[in-house]
Amino acid sequence: MRFRTADGGRIDRTRTLNFSFDGRALTGHPGDTLASALLANGIHLMGRSFKYHRPRGLLAAGIEEPNALVHVDRGGGRDAPNLRATQVELYEGLNATSQNRYPSLALDVGEAARLFSRFLPAGFYYKTFMWPASFWKRLYEPVIRAAAGLGRAPVLPDPDRYLHRYAHCEVLVIGAGAAGLAAARDAAVTGARVILCDEQNEMGGGLLSEPAATIDGQPAAAWVAAVLADLDSRANVTLLPRATAFGWYPDNMIGVAERVTDHLATPDARVPRERMWQIRAREVVIATGAHERPLVFPDNDRPGIMLAGAARLFLNRHGVRPGARAVIATACDSAYAAALDLHAAGVAIALIADLRANPVGPAIDAARAAGITVRTGTSITGSTGHLRVTGALIGTEWVACDCILMSGGWTPSLHMHAQSRGKLRFDAATANFLPVAMAGQRSTGACAGMFDLATILPGHAVSGIITPDGGHAGLVPGAKPKRAFVDFQNDVTAKDLLLATQEGFRSIEHVKRYTTTGMATDQGKTSNINALAIVAGELGNTIPEVGLTTYRPPYSPVTFGTIAGASRGALFDPERRAPMHDQAVALGARFEDVGPWKRAWYFPGPGEDLHAAVARECRAVRGSVGIFDASTLGKIEVVGADAAEFLNRLYTNAWTKLGVGRCRYGLMLSEAGFVMDDGVVGRIAEDRFHVTTTTGGAPRVLNHMEDYLQTEFPDLRVWLTSATEQWAVIAVQGPGARDLIAPFVEGIDLAPAAFPHMSVREGTICGVPTRLFRVSFTGELGFEINVPADFGPAVWEALMGTGVPTPYGTEAMHVLRAEKGYIIVGQETDGTVTPDDLGLSGMIAKSKKDFVGKRALRRPDLVVPNRKQLVGLLTEDPAVVLEEGAQIVADPAQPIPMRMIGHVTSSYASPTLGRSIAMALVEGGRGRMGKLLYVPMPGHTIAVRVVEPVFHDKAGARLDG
């Protein structure tokens, strides 16, 4: 028999598309899905189930399909697993393969699991595989993992692009069936901004598979086309087909995933593959329809057994017959519509077995009038066949067939409503949960329990459509629970659910987790109500007493890349580059990541490694002059009549007496008394301070300052401005520093007496305005040249143009400051360190009544004598460089676990001293001067001697050059 009908449907029979499935060359037409095209080729076997590897065909025709999951490969990393054949639109050259089978779909060794299925009930893995303990990881788990999983993850990087769109509207309508179209049109005519999204390729929903239906006298499809044309013509309406509303987030933000190119044979490279919309809507109209329920009976999962509505959709939309001879098993009138349409299309209807004792209505009458056998009060209780169903057990009679079309009625799609935290009520008459509208959203159509088109479209004349009355949830009467599948993909049977309740799992959430029902990739769209009914029946409870499991986003799986959007590569986390970045690149710098910044780490000369380059850079600073891009340091301009008082309260030290033109090193604490940041502060004017912070601390410090200024000290007249990006900072350090800059500086007396260490002057350099600081983080004579950021490169190049300075990077900077014992916040400190721990208690102004963190320093644990204190360490073997982070013990002979008394915070080979140096935090460290301590390393122990944490020029004589 030809499965493709001669005419009808919404496919383009004039064009033929070639595609392949498991390597087999096949054809279909535009308008086909992979599922309909396979059916048209007589192929029902499309997948294997998760646990028992049972042969499976299509259950459904849309997003709820649990069985027919395929891998689609476009080549070059454009391949994706677990796509539903019912949602894959056919295009020329489509290449799909089946999953979870070996060696082939028809002959799958995994099917052997069926032989053991009686020993593999729900939760079997919790009960065994425990002996011996090590075998779980080595044997059992690898076997289980290999058997589990569905498709294969891609192995190549995905070359496609994904984008985000943000949109605002008055009304967002989710679902473009009759109810959604009507809601969108009603909103559109008011002039409101309307967005209508629908997850299918074509808008119209169920009306597209109702060829006999008419609305106001015209065919339903024509009504759909007219409404869409009207909406499309309005500037205030946006239509989004192939766009699945997947998540509801606070304040009516709806996540929508739009599939842009997957249906195209040759996608435009300029277009993203998918697009995530984040739509903020004043009102959301949920019109997401309903999903048909399968009947639960033994072997209800064989290929050829599908939902009646799905069969009808394939026939009416795609012109495909599901088989030659169908058994219809139902508890709902809608299956009669399928029977009638298929009958008219030449499919033999063996019989309709209706669970209901006495169904009445036009659908039943029409079936009988068409000569179809209808047996009422009749259950289907089994099926036979292997790779395709060959018979149905109706009562006690086996009826030959090649497809079984079933309907347990329709379940409103409540996902979006429930995600919005909307309440549900249980409607006993239809045994359905229904949504209760709330502010900002409402449901309409089948998802609100409105199944009658006349109710959905009040004021319109409708005809030719059968309303789906009736339904059944749970095991079919008279059927056994064994192999009666509820969750098809996860292979959960009615028996599994009964076992779970028998074992005391009474909460539906427990049943779900114990059996995994509803946890497959279809998220339980076809299974939840059947599972609930079975559990409720067994517990003797009503369905609402048992309750639903939580609906979680997404409604349907969403591509990772779509959610990530354009945030990749350079846009993943944009680099911050210092003003002289390009100069550093030209000088061959290697860079390190410091927070978001790229900082020049070292400048290797020919053949130099890190060690050699750093040694050379350090010698240059100590011997002549080095030049360093310090622009990443945070800079905050603190201005106002009370600026000094503000700094008094934010820093440990006193600021009132700092003269204009002078600088001071400031230490900032958290309110808990721990060192939070540090930096040099220069007083530019009575009411103006130039504050510097650590590179990583700048945003935190500014926020901290604003917080106190706005909320604790709002009486202070102070304004704070971030100036980090405004200034380029060039540090010039070394005995030759003054001579280097002197020719370029105007308006500043550089003489030592006129411009002493820890001062700041304003003038010009290279003709551009500068705030010139005389400060040193190396222990040498030093200047930090602040110029407006855009002038930084020119000044840098002018200085470099002399041929005198040696550029140095952050690594040399670290070595040079460590030789002087200068701390780095974040390296010597870790958020648990007080000023006294660092030997900086002298920086705490005794005169001040209060500053942030002062009170906390008196807490009992912050004044114990044995706190970890900053010390220097010298290895007994000067050639040995300690590892940063290495732990320190007093007694190296003790067994593990050892008592650790501290750790190495900084450690370098010092080119200046010709030996290694280190800084460390050690318990009672200042009381251990001269003592030997030990650093146990794997396989050996390093002896170290505790020294003052200043290794070079203790007197500070070199600061003046």
Place this chain on the structure above:
Amino acid sequence: MKFSLRTLFTQGLSGHTGWGPQWRTPEPKPEYDAIIVGGGGHGLATAYYLAAEHGVRNVAVLEKGWLGGGNTGRNTTIIRSNYLWDESAAIYEHAVKLWEGLSQELNYNVMYSPRGVMMLAHTIHDVQVFKRHVHANRLNGIDNEWLTPGEAREFCPPLNISANVRYPILGAALQRRGGTARHDAVAWGYARGASARGVDIIQNCEVTGINRDAAGAVTGVETSRGTIRSRKIGVVAAGHTSVLMGMAGVRMPLESYPLQALVSEPVKPVFPCVVMSNTIHAYISQSDKGELVIGAGTDAYTSYSQAGGLHIAAHTLDAICEMFPMFRRMRMLRNWGGIVDVTPDRSPIIGKTPVPGLFVNCGWGTGGFKATPGSGHVFAATIARDDPHPIAAPFTLERFRTGRLIDEAAAAAVAH
């Protein structure tokens, strides 16, 4: 009935009709020797060890919803013990040692899988911090080793160790005994074990008040199922701790934040271990079922809504896709939130409170699952003896007064 291959086989032959309830569902008694408020993993473990190790069997576990319905069933199941400070390392290592024999102890396969937890270092600062951990762990007898980028990729082939990415991998700290376990099974296994030893597990029972006598000591609780008396009450309620402790007038240094996680659709084995990156905020593993399990961040604000913003998941997935661009076409199957109770120093609070007879175990923040057995074990000892277990002793509420914090956040901190 004992769980074993033999019982599974014989039950298979007889249609599995012999399996009884895994735990009893009794009505609450008027009085217990101890009440545990909170039927998550930590609370059930506490009850189990009270009964199994301290002979305190007249115990009730009161759960307002269903067992394991809070963070126990909402986390990404990562287990490791390579914490920095001695106090933290001790309690998490205590837990790992219990994990190693837990399936056998409970006769319930909790699927503890020591597949290795690898923490990636992307900056020199990361390297310094992780090496500090590695050295401290080694001297504490806890496995944690430093890997070069090449060694890291050998252990986890999907890693991209190219230098030409935004945040190159400079190395990694690997704890081979770290791994994952099946979260629900932990709750169920402890419930079954506790119930078999006499503990009453009472679900759908919300505590609405804590009763105290004239001296201030606890005398019992008010619940949605009536008054239940006890002189010892252990609150193990994670995100809801502040609310419960407030019933006894105890203020807590806690804030409850939504923490999101997500899984992909299941695929065949592709990811062999657990990988964490603090710098780019992503962690990932693959479950036995085949789902990629991905931990996202906390939302910025305190909340009990068990939901969060899409931007949080987006920020996590862009990091995952950046590290593993081959997963970009994988699809997110489920995304959910838990409520984590966070302390100022990111370390838990375990022990006695100012109220006689009232004990608390909370503040596990984003990392509580891994501690479940150890937490329950030391808390049970603390309740049974009315004296802190030595491993629990540093984790007092008092430390926030003295300043003796155990600051794991600072230890992993970002600065400079």
Place this chain on the structure above:
Amino acid sequence: MLIIPCPHCGPRPENEFRYSGEAHVVRPADPETLDDAALAELLYMRSNPKGRHAERWRHIHGCGWFFNCIRDTVTDRIERTYPAGTAP
């Protein structure tokens, strides 16, 4: 992503703001008078209610002001916002 009504700028998306913890935690004019318990209360103890919560936000990518907000921590719905330094 929440919509937060900044008292100065009007409703804006959450990613323009920075959450800043519980509101009305008062730092005394002279913290030296606090005993250790009172200091712990200031530094660490938080009400963390399930329901109405007075909290601070800063419109950091906007006007820059800190302000107070009453939000229900169960529904995440914001009841109102008001300037820092004013009573709820």
